[in-house]
Amino acid sequence: MKPVVDPKLCKGCNICVYICPKKCYSRGAEISDMGYFDAVVDAHEKCYNHNRSGKLLCELCILSCPDQAISWHPETEEEQSR
Amino acid sequence: MELFDFYRKDRWPHVFCPGCGNGTVMNCFYRAFNDLGLSLDRTAFVGGIGCSSRIPLYINSDALHTTHGRAIAFATGLKLASPELKVVVFTGDGDLGAIGGNHFINGCRRNLDMTVICINNNIYGMTGGQASITTPHDFMSTTTPSGNKEYPFDLAEIAVAAGANYVARWTTRQVHELTKSIKTALQKKGFAFVEIVSQCPINFGRRNKMADPTQLLDWFKESSVRRDKARAAAVDHVDLNLAGQITVGEFVDRNRESYQELIGVVKHG
Amino acid sequence: MRAQPGEYFLQGNEACVEGAIVAGVRFFAGYPITPSTEIAEGLARRLTGTDGIFLQMEDEIACISAVIGASWGGAKSMTATSGPGFSLMQEAIGYAAMSETPIVIVNVMRGGPSTGQPTRASQGDVMQTKWGSHGDYQVIAFAPASVQEMFDLTVEAFNYAEKYRVPAFLLSDAEVGHMRGPLTIPDKIRIVNRKEKGVKRSDEAYDISDELVHPFPVFGRGNKTMITGMTHAEDSRIEPEDPGIHQELVKRLSEKVLVNRKDINKWDVMCPGSKTMVVSYGAASLGAMEVAAQDDRIGLLRLKTIWPFPEEPVAEIASQCDRMLVCEMNLGQLYGDIKRVALEAGCRKVELLSKIGGDPPTPNEVRHKLREMGAI
Numbered sequence: 186m187k188p189v190v191d192p193k194l195c196k197g198c199n200i201c202v203y204i205c206p207k208k209c210y211s212r213g214a215e216i217s218d219m220g221y222f223d224a225v226v227d228a229h230e231k232c233y234n235h236n237r238s239g240k241l242l243c244e245l246c247i248l249s250c251p252d253q254a255i256s257w258h259p260e261t262e263e264e265q266s267r
Numbered sequence: 268m269e270l271f272d273f274y275r276k277d278r279w280p281h282v283f284c285p286g287c288g289n290g291t292v293m294n295c296f297y298r299a300f301n302d303l304g305l306s307l308d309r310t311a312f313v314g315g316i317g318c319s320s321r322i323p324l325y326i327n328s329d330a331l332h333t334t335h336g337r338a339i340a341f342a343t344g345l346k347l348a349s350p351e352l353k354v355v356v357f358t359g360d361g362d363l364g365a366i367g368g369n370h371f372i373n374g375c376r377r378n379l380d381m382t383v384i385c386i387n388n389n390i391y392g393m394t395g396g397q398a399s400i401t402t403p404h405d406f407m408s409t410t411t412p413s414g415n416k417e418y419p420f421d422l423a424e425i426a427v428a429a430g431a432n433y434v435a436r437w438t439t440r441q442v443h444e445l446t447k448s449i450k451t452a453l454q455k456k457g458f459a460f461v462e463i464v465s466q467c468p469i470n471f472g473r474r475n476k477m478a479d480p481t482q483l484l485d486w487f488k489e490s491s492v493r494r495d496k497a498r499a500a501a502v503d504h505v506d507l508n509l510a511g512q513i514t515v516g517e518f519v520d521r522n523r524e525s526y527q528e529l530i531g532v533v534k535h536g
Numbered sequence: 537m538r539a540q541p542g543e544y545f546l547q548g549n550e551a552c553v554e555g556a557i558v559a560g561v562r563f564f565a566g567y568p569i570t571p572s573t574e575i576a577e578g579l580a581r582r583l584t585g586t587d588g589i590f591l592q593m594e595d596e597i598a599c600i601s602a603v604i605g606a607s608w609g610g611a612k613s614m615t616a617t618s619g620p621g622f623s624l625m626q627e628a629i630g631y632a633a634m635s636e637t638p639i640v641i642v643n644v645m646r647g648g649p650s651t652g653q654p655t656r657a658s659q660g661d662v663m664q665t666k667w668g669s670h671g672d673y674q675v676i677a678f679a680p681a682s683v684q685e686m687f688d689l690t691v692e693a694f695n696y697a698e699k700y701r702v703p704a705f706l707l708s709d710a711e712v713g714h715m716r717g718p719l720t721i722p723d724k725i726r727i728v729n730r731k732e733k734g735v736k737r738s739d740e741a742y743d744i745s746d747e748l749v750h751p752f753p754v755f756g757r758g759n760k761t762m763i764t765g766m767t768h769a770e771d772s773r774i775e776p777e778d779p780g781i782h783q784e785l786v787k788r789l790s791e792k793v794l795v796n797r798k799d800i801n802k803w804d805v806m807c808p809g810s811k812t813m814v815v816s817y818g819a820a821s822l823g824a825m826e827v828a829a830q831d832d833r834i835g836l837l838r839l840k841t842i843w844p845f846p847e848e849p850v851a852e853i854a855s856q857c858d859r860m861l862v863c864e865m866n867l868g869q870l871y872g873d874i875k876r877v878a879l880e881a882g883c884r885k886v887e888l889l890s891k892i893g894g895d896p897p898t899p900n901e902v903r904h905k906l907r908e909m910g911a912i
Contacts, residue, residue: 194279198286198468203481221285248298248442251290251480252280253270278773308758313605324762324774329755331608332764332774334631337601340593344602345755347589348563348609352756370601373594530589 186238186257187229187264188246194254197221201246201255207231210246229260230267236260273297273307275327282321286480288439288465289319292386295442296322299449310353313342315362318393319386319465322357336366339374342381350532353453354380360387361399364420371422375429378457379526384449385422385460388467396470403511407474423462427519432457434518436494438464438487441515448517457525464513491515537586544719548686548712551719552642553578555690556614558725561640563606563613565591565599567621570654571710572644575616596621600628600641607637608763610754612694616642620651622661622668629703630669631765633789636701636750638730640693643705644713647894656894657710657819659865665705666843672786674793676800677705677843679818681825683717689840695728696800699741700792701749707842709865711819711896733759748792793844802840803849810835812911813853815874816863817842819896824863826899833912845873854878859911860886863897885909 188209190201195217201224202210209232213223229235233243234257247255271279274297283289300310312323316335323330329352333341338356346354363371363385374383390408391397398408401419408415423436433455435448445463452459466472466483477483494514538557546554552575556564564583566576576592583590589606593599599615606613617625622643632639647653648660661668665677676696678689690706697704731741733751741749753759762772767782775781793800806828814824817839828836837853839846854860860878862871868888875886889905891897906912 196280196285198480200286200291200480200484203484219280245442248294248446249291249439250294251283251285251287253274253290253294307760309756311755324764327760329608329753329759329761330763331605331755332762332766333601333605334627334765337597337628340598340601341605343591343593343598344563344565344605344607344613345609346605347591347602348606348611348613349756352609369594370598373598530584532589 186234186241187232187260188226188255189258190224190226191254191256192217192223193219194252195219195221195223196252197223198251199224200249200251204245204249206243206245207233229264235267236265268301270297273301273327274325278325281325283318284469286466286468287318288388288463288467289322289386291439291442292319292384292445292463292465293322293325295446296384296449298446299453303450303453305353305453309351310355311345311349312355312357313338313345314357315359315367316393317359317362317391319357319359320362336362337370338362339367339370339381339383343374343377343379346379346381350527354382355453356381356383358383358385360385360389360401360422361391364400364422364425372425372429375426375431375458375460377526378430378432378523380456382452382455382459383461385462386465387422387462388465388471389419390467390471392467392470396474408471423460423518426460430458430523431460431519432523432525433459433520435460435516436462436464436513436518437515438491438513439466440484440487440491444515451517451520457523487513494518537582539721541721541723544721545716546683546719547574547716548680548683548708548714549574549644550578551683551686552616552690552706552708553582554719554721555687556640556694557582558721559691559694559727560612560729561614561694562588562611563603564589565593565602565606565613565615567593567596567599567617569618569621571646571713572616572618572642574713575642575644596624597628600625603639604628604632604635604637607639608755610756612638612698614640614642616644618644618646619648619661622664626668630671630673632703633669633673633675634765635763636789637703638697638701638752639703640690640697641703641705642690643707645707645709647892653894655710657865657896658892658894659709659818659820659869662707662842662866662869665707672790674790675703675705675843676700676793676841677707678802678840679707679842680712681818681821681838682712683715683719685840686712687719687721691725691727692802695726698730699728699744700796701730701752702793705843707818709819710894744796748788748795797844797846797848800841800844801846801849803846804838804840805835805853806838807832807835808853809856811857812859812861812906812909813837813857814861814863814902815839815850817870820863820865820891823897823899823902827902827906831912834906842870847877850874850877851881854881854883858884859909861889861902861905861909861911862886863889863902865891865896867892
């Protein structure tokens with residue numbers, strides 16, 4: 186599974202960038218339609234849940250995100266092979 | 268149930284500021300509630316006035332948004348009139364510990380079944396950043412422009428002294444421990460109190476050189492010390508709970524008779 | 537649990553307790569305050585050990601808040617207090633009005649302002665009952681003048697609170713609350729219960745349109761109710777910024793009471809054709825009652841409903857008389873409105889007999905004033 190940031194909900198607080206133990210996120214440089222510099226998932230293959238389904242190993246970003254902007258999505262075959 | 272079955276999706280994005288700890292607590296609360304398999308139709312939520320007191324209005328359940336400081340009193344009537352309902356109160360440091368102080372301590376003493384989640388952001392956030400009874404000494408706020416001359420309350424210790432059956436405190440930096448404590452609190456008979464030290468970047472952090480929410484989270488992490496360990500240290504005065512530190516952990520988990528048991532109405536929600 | 541129909545001899549406050557039980561009170565939260573404490577003590581005895589709840593809370597604000605919370609849990613709930621406690625409750629009373637929560641508040645008025653005369657009567661809180669909380673709202677308030685009315689009007693306070701989803705008041709005082717007298721509890725008593733969302737029933741409350749008084753969404757029935765004191769829209773969504781929604785809500789809160797004045801207004805008239813009418817209520821009317829009973833020249837309009845302000849009975853009586861004398865145990869609170877309505881309706885002169893200090897105006901004091909006015 187990989188984390189996906191919802192651009193309609195993210196307010197660019199960057200707590201996910203800070204809390205992720207594997208540094209999967211980075212601060213965004215592009216302003217979203219909502220007016221925020223959304224965080225970017227730029228290394229989902231480093232995530233503890235890469236190539237995992239069922240019980241997830243780490244959910245610090247999801248639990249911490251104040252705007253419920255992050256959710257788990259299944260990875261494509263190509264993404265799984267990274 | 269999914270997150271947005273629990274919360275009212277049509278009210279998103281919510282009004283809380285970027286980086287506000289309220290949203291983090293909402294995640295943990297949902298996890299705890301859902302893991303326990305509790306039902307929203309058999310739960311009622313009560314809030315006072317303040318940012319965190321608005322959380323009940325975001326939940327897909329019966330919600331009572333009351334007057335400033337009085338949530339526990341309203342919840343007392345609601346619970347006794349409808350004992351089969353589980354009653355959860357969301358409140359803040361000022362709402363609970365300042366204007367609501369009398370209802371807070373008497374609620375602990377009376378020990379009626381209810382779960383009280385106090386999100387302590389050390390400030391009156393909704394109204395723009397005035398000092399609260401948990402603002403640390405010397406800190407800046409709009410009503411303490413030369414630094415807070417007063418010393419703060421330790422809300423969790425007050426709950427212990429006043430008789431609550433379960434008292435825990437965590438910060439929004441400890442999401443797993445926080446979720447676990449909320450789970451315990453939801454299942455506890457009597458008055459269960461969970462205080463969560465949470466970041467208010469815009470109205471607290473910004474005026475105290477911690478405008479970025481991650482700076483506040485770092486401060487929480489560095490200041491947190493397990494209560495049992497901290498007890499060993501000698502202290503001169505109370506400041507951010509103990510000599511500049513935030514004591515965290517489960518403070519008390521006891522089984523004093525709940526108010527319903529005392530009056531003979533044993534229908535735990 | 538409720539008292540059997542029959543004849544009793546009780547204290548006014550005790551009669552209020554019996555009235556509350558007959559009306560179906562299931563939750564009472566109180567705080568000791570003279571001269572209302574007997575009501576709390578009576579309900580403590582009567583509710584303990586039943587499925588009703590009696591609770592002594594830490595202060596009056598906790599009492600009124602718990603009473604509102606209990607009403608959302610579906611219980612008919614009540615508190616009783618006097619001046620200082622009544623002042624503390626005002627914020628929550630405004631909340632009850634804004635959130636349309638049916639509750640009953642008994643105020644056994646005593647000498648004020650402030651701590652004043654704890655054991656002596658007054659009618660000093662009459663204006664406060666309607667205007668005590670901030671903002672525009674209407675309440676329903678009854679003023680008993682006998683032990684019987686302490687019973688009857690407590691039942692009515694519950695009925696009207698339920699019917700119109702408002703805070704309803706029993707405005708008693710230390711005289712009527714503490715006097716002892718006869719009480720008849722009849723076989724059949726009209727009891728009104730709130731219109732409940734999702735429940736169809738034949739009940740007076742269901743006769744009012746849903747637009748004016750929304751069905752009450754009891755907590756715990758899966759309604760996902762959202763109740764707030766902030767300005768809110770139909771689905772209870774908070775909308776403090778929208779002037780239109782605010783206007784619609786706040787106007788309806790008043791309108792639902794004002795358009796139903798005919799249903800809510802209650803009064804008694806002695807010697808209706810008299811050219812001089814005394815207008816009074818509660819303990820202040822006791823002296824005038826005796827005068828009117830003994831002297832055909834003097835009539836008495838005794839108001840039992842104080843709020844909403846009883847324009848219609850005052851105007852009707854005023855249009856048929858030359859002079860009015862308002863008797864109040866305060867420095868003149870209803871006097872201003874009575875005078876305005878009466879003069880507009882054609883009455884020539886409206887005067888005030890104001891008596892404070894604790895004793896109701898005596899029959900001789902009323903006669904003396906009437907003589908001064910040239911009425912006798």
